[in-house]
Amino acid sequence: MATTKASNDSTVDATQVLRPPAEVLHADELASLAKADNQPRPPGWQLSPKAVRSFICGSKAPKIARKFYGDDVLVERAIVGLAGNRGLLLVGEPGTAKSMLSELLAAAISGCSTNTIQGSSGTTEDQIKYSWNYALLLAEGPSPRALVPGPLHVGMSVGQIVRFEEVTRCPPEIQDVLIGILSEKLMMVPELHGDGRVLLAKPGFNIIATANIRDRGVHEMSSALKRRFNFETVHPIGELAQEVNLVSEQCQRLLDESSAKVAVGREVIEVLVTAFHDLREGVTADGVQVEKPATVMSTAEAVSVALQASLDAYYYGDGTLSSEHIGRHLVGAVIKDNPDDLKKLKHYFDVVVRQRSKDQGGPWADLGKARKWLR
Ligand SMILES: Nc1ncnc2c1ncn2[C@@H]1O[C@H](COP(=O)(O)OP(=O)(O)OP(=O)(O)O)[C@@H](O)[C@H]1O
Ligand SMILES: [Mg+2]
Structure with missing residues (x-):
């Protein structure tokens, strides 16, 4: 695979890194979209809103694979809001593909998704705005050369999306920094004199933030900041068949990346996704009530169980994924820090899995064999 420019100043060879950013991984698709794109583009955007949508939701001509499964209207609203220069805040349960x-979005709009702030309680203003190279600062005093730009400074100077992950984990004073920047589109650098003192954002600059509703914090966001963001709630995938497709595709891609050849049958993934749906909803498709575990049964977790179970089959089995492998790894996904979840999972096996294994046999019977691992 060719090397691709992943950010303003770095070039990445996708074969040499563990997880290439989206603009590198999908460089060919972005190039073909740009070539075919004759629609109007908002200032500073690399693609038109139509092409950005195709990149995310897929299209036939040019042939682009769907990457986000679910609410296409949500994707359109998110893109339109960004085109209108409002910030975007994606909120939702963990593992619903907010990040x-x-x-x-950042890869398609700016051609760079790596200008990212990872929000935490320890995030400081100089980490997100700018800091100083202390050797140069001592030698020549505050100068543009001594300034070390943080993600917001970079995004504003080059006209690029800044991603702010888990924004509500940051202390309020850090969230407040965004208020001025989002409304005035400028950043003061009081230490500098002359032109460098006021940084005016170039077209293309915007902020896409994410927040997890299970973590404390969303409600502590100030109303002034809330007003500057378009909120979009991302929900878990509702349709079973769609989630089966997604888990199968992503598991296969991750196995290819690990050079592990495993036979992954669709019926086994169906069992996994059905179990996730039952436990997430607290009721099966046949109306049997089950107890919902406290753990989030997200699609991201389902992909990770499918991958781990497949690697188990590859390294310790005969290279064919069975539901018994799935069962062994389900334990780790469901039982995290709440001991009651073990009881709930056992109950699910004793009531739902046992019955399906009697009625349907096959992969449900194999899953039943994993009951012995629930300790
Ligand atoms: N609707 C969806 N479309 C495509 N992939 C999905 C979807 N929902 C979940 N996934 C899976 O979830 C993974 C990404 O999860 P991501 O880390 O983006 O979730 P998140 O919402 O940011 O979670 P967290 O709140 O824990 O940060 C994807 O790589 C994909 O495997
Ligand atoms: Mg995330």
Whole structure:
């Protein structure tokens, strides 16, 4: 695979890194979209809103694979809001692809998804705005050369999307920094004199933030900041068949990346996704009530169980994924820090899996064999 420019100043060879950013991984698709794109582009955008949508939701001509499964209207609203220069805040349960969506949007709009702030309680103002090279600062005083730009400074100077992950984990004073920047589109650098003192954002600059509703914090966001963002809630995938397709595709891609050849049958993935749906909803498709575990049964977790179970089959088995492998790894996904979840999972096996294994046999019977691992 060719090397691709992943950011303003770096070139990445996709074969030499563990996880290439979206603009590198999908460089060919972005190039063909740009070539075919004759629609109007907002100032500073690399693609038109139509082409950005095709990059995320897929298209036939040019042939682009769907990457985000679910609400296409949500994707359109998110793109239109960004085109109108409003910030975008993606909120939702863990593992609903908020970060993935923000990465895809940044890759398509700015050609760079790596200008990212990872929000935490320890995030400081100089980490997100700018800091100083202290050797140069001591030698020549504050100068543009001594300034070390942070993600917001970079995004504003080059006209690029800044991704702000888990924004509500940051202390309020850090969230407040965004208020001025989002409304005035300028950043003061009081230490500098002359032109460098006021940084005016170039067209193309915007902020896409994500926040997880299970973590404390969303409600602590100030109303002034809330007003500057378009909120979009990302929900888990509702349709079973769609989630089966997604888990199968992503598991296969991750196995290819690990050079592991595993036979992954669709019926096994169906069992996995059905179990996730049952536990997430608290009721099966046949109306049997099950207890919902406290753990989030997200699609991201389902992909990770499918991958781990497949690697188990590859390294310790005969290279064919069975539901028993799935069962062994389900334990790790469901039981995290709440001991009651073990009881709930056992109950699911005793009531739902046992019955399906009697009625349907096959992969459900194989899953039943994993009951012994629930300790
Ligand atoms: N609707 C969806 N479309 C495509 N992939 C999805 C979808 N929902 C979940 N996924 C899976 O989830 C993975 C990404 O999860 P991501 O880290 O973006 O979630 P998140 O919402 O940011 O979670 P967290 O709140 O824990 O940060 C994707 O790589 C994909 O495997
Ligand atoms: Mg995330």
